[in-house]
Amino acid sequence: MDNIAGTKSSLTWAVQISVVLLVVLWLIPTVGLLVSSFRDRDQISASGWWLSPFAVEQNFQASIPAEEARKDGEFFVIEGNIFAGGEGEVIRFGGARSAPTAYAPGETADLRRDRTLVVQANGDFVYKNPQEIKRDPNIYYSSSTPPEFSLGNYRTILFSNGMDVAFINTFTVTIPATIIPILIAAFAAYALAWMDFKGRGFLIAMVVGLLVVPLQLALVPLLQLHNKVGIGQSFLGIWLAHTGFGLPLAIYLLRNYMVGLPRDIIESAKVDGATDFQVFTKIVLPLSFPALASFAIFQFLWVWNDLLVAKVFLPSNSESWVMTVKIADDLLGSRGGDWGILAGAAFISIAVPLAVFFTMQRYLVRGLLAGSVK
Amino acid sequence: MSPLVQGLLTIFIGVGGCVGYFFLSNLILDKVIFPARAENPGLNINRANLVRPWLFLFPAMAALGLYLVYPVVGSFWRSLYNRSGDEFIGFGNYATMFSDDGFQVALFNNFLWVLIVPASATFLGLLVAQLTDRLKWGNIAKSLIFMPMAISFVGASLIWKFVYANNADIGLINALRDFFGAEEPLDVLQVRFWNNFFLMFILIWIQTGFAMVILSAALRGIPEETVEAAIIDGANPFQVFFKIKVPQIMGTIVVVWTTITILVLKVFDIVYTMTGGNFGTEILPSYMMSYMFRDDGRATAVAFVIMIIVLPVMIWNIRQARAEMR
Incomplete structure (x- = not known):
């Protein structure tokens, strides 16, 4: 429409470019995490992930065995290959720790006390010393390691760090905490949408008000209550808590949707003798599927991603950590410097929500719109 | 019992319990308390319809009341007590x-x-x-x-x-x-x-x-x-x-x-x-x-x-x- 009056070309280009820039800016951090999760610790600290498709230059130190020395004229000589049969390419080399990359391959390095060292690009070296060689001499070199991606981080994190337990725990918390509120809310939403009774307006207003009550308020009194009735910090406790906290949005979304259903269908069913229970289960519930799906996705994402409720209502031991708690309280502390492990763990925890997000985006958007725009 | 089994059981009990509650409570209301075939069926149907919304609403309202309304009061009350919760200190915490x-x-x-x-x-x-x-x-x-x-x-x-x-x-x-x-x-x-x-x-x-x-x-x-x-x-x-x-x-x-x-x-x-x-x-x-x-x-x-x-x-x-x- 903006094009109608002929304001096309230059502005359109500006729009295209700025959208590309924004999208790239928005994606870069996540892409960085994904790429890093496939690189090992040394690679991550050797070069940025944005250089990961290229070979990495790293410094190495090789010790050559003194007992292989043979007498050649007036020198003791050691010959061999620093890669010891492996592959590699020497970029620079040196014979002293203070100058590990002083010489180019093929050059002769004159070291202290008349010793010399030559290293070829393929790793062949010749070391000459006028005195007898007693200790193993060191060769310093820089070599490029080809780009390498592996699943090592995922293997470590899943099989030796207890992330598998956390993953299962997250599932265990999420599924009941998604299904049960839907069921309870659906009945309440039907009553608030299609049944006439005193106090309906007040209840709707209350639900709207409860939508914004900060969760923080609920933590202390409810934990005390759970302790008193014997639930304590347990899975049962967190299911109940998530059910309670999810209900206002569930009732609100579902009621908004159910109110919009055509009155004729419901009234003609009632005229034909259907009870409210039948109208609800046979007509309203199937018709409300899109709204049910929207809320299910919301609640799933919310519970899966939650840290606060899990920290408070689940016991704080490694058997019952969910992934968010595991990452925030355990890995960031004990593995703080191990970026590869952290990236792998983060990606395991966001993989499921991302899959849900991209397959069910339609319903998510619809739910958002029903929740805020009328 | 592993949490996963416990979770499956909870889904089963939770969902079954909810469905059972709604179904049975409606059944009891319609057949036992206000049966439509007693002396004055019309009155009974009307009475049943007065009660029914609250049957539908009860679980949700109970959960909302316990998990969101009570904490507002409970939190405020707790904030008036000291760290261990045994001494009333008014607005001392604030x-x-x-x-x-x-x-x-x-x-x-x-x-x-x-x-x-x-x-x-x-x-x-x-x-x-x-x-x-x-x-x-x-x-x-x-x-x-x-x-x-x-x-x-x-x-x-x-x-x-x-x-x-x-x-x-x-x-x-x-x-x-x-x-x-x-x-x-x-x-x-x-x-x-x-x-x-x-x-x-x-x-x-x-x-x-x-x-x-x-x-x-x-x-x-x-x-x-x-x-x-x-x-x-x-x-x-x-x-x-x-x-x-x-x-x-x-x-x-x-x-x-x-x-x-x-x-x-x-x-x-x-x-x-x-x-x-x-x-x-x-x-x-x-x-x-x-x-x-x-x-x-x-x-x-x-x-x-x-x-x-x-x-x-x-x-x-x-x-x-x-x-x-x-």
Whole structure:
């Protein structure tokens, strides 16, 4: 429409470019995490992930065995290959720790006390010393390691760090905490949408008000209550808590949707003798599927991603950590410097929500719109 | 019993229990208490219909009452007691809290968050919504910008920990600084005051997609005639946007703005994972968590302060809802 009056070309280009820039800016951090999760610790600290498709230059130190020395004229000589049969390419080399990359391959390095060292690009070296060689001499070199991606981080994190337990725990918390509120809310939403009774307006207003009550308020009194009735910090406790906290949005979304259903269908069913229970289960519930799906996705994402409720209502031991708690309280502390492990763990925890997000985006958007725009 | 089995059992019992409750309670109401075939069936049906809504509502209202209404009162009551909860100290917790430096920092930072995050996210969302409106690949762009919504705050924090890393070979920020000739890498999360903005950007990154989706739908809903008329009258694209479109979706902008504001007051995850509240980045929710399990009196007092900040929005929401119902 903006094009109608002929304001096309230059502005359109500006729009295209700025959208590309924004999208790239928005994606870069996540892409960085994904790429890093496939690189090992040394690679991550050797070069940025944005250089990961290229070979990495790293410094190495090789010790050559003194007992292989043979007498050649007036020198003791050691010959061999620093890669010891492996592959590699020497970029620079040196014979002293203070100058590990002083010489180019093929050059002769004159070291202290008349010793010399030559290293070829393929790793062949010749070391000459006028005195007898007693200790193993060191060769310093820089070599490029080809780009390498592996699943090592995922293997470590899943099989030796207890992330598998956390993953299962997250599932265990999420599924009941998604299904049960839907069921309870659906009945309440039907009553608030299609049944006439005193106090309906007040209840709707209350639900709207409860939508914004900060969760923080609920933590202390409810934990005390759970302790008193014997639930304590347990899975049962967190299911109940998530059910309670999810209900206002569930009732609100579902009621908004159910109110919009055509009155004729419901009234003609009632005229034909259907009870409210039948109208609800046979007509309203199937018709409300899109709204049910929207809320299910919301609640799933919310519970899966939650840290606060899990920290408070689940016991704080490694058997019952969910992934968010595991990452925030355990890995960031004990593995703080191990970026590869952290990236792998983060990606395991966001993989499921991302899959849900991209397959069910339609319903998510619809739910958002029903929740805020009328 | 493994938690997984326990979970399956809970689904079974929970779902079965709910269905059973609704089915049986309706059955009992219709067949036993007010059967439609007694002396006066009409009266009985009417009576049953008076009771039925409450059968439908009971589980939800009980859960809401217990998990959201009771805590408001319970928290306030608890905040009037001392740390161990056995001595009534009136507003003592509030008094010590307000004179605590940590709380003042948290309050000030929270004020910054509330000011900046909703404004930036709404503005960026509106910008993206408008820019992608006529693009052929607009939906792909929107879906990518919307993506962070699916990521947990903890996950997002980790993602940004990489970007902010104090090492030119890991963090993009320091790599850029290095590229432009900076000598030493800088830990941006330890730069006083400005580190707050780096943390806020994470939440803006997440919430822009939300604002964009809703505002994009609102832009689509604008009657085309108004825009056409403006163009015919010679308005340039910027005038069309600011003088025709924005005023028409002002209501939606306010809704998005307040929704994000409420969210800002709840999110403790980002500060907790990124800095643990150190280096002057504490905000109220994270300040509260640092007292949780240690001093419940103080923790509930902080929670109640958050509640009071939210209160105006709550009242406004309720009034909107009531106005709509009429």
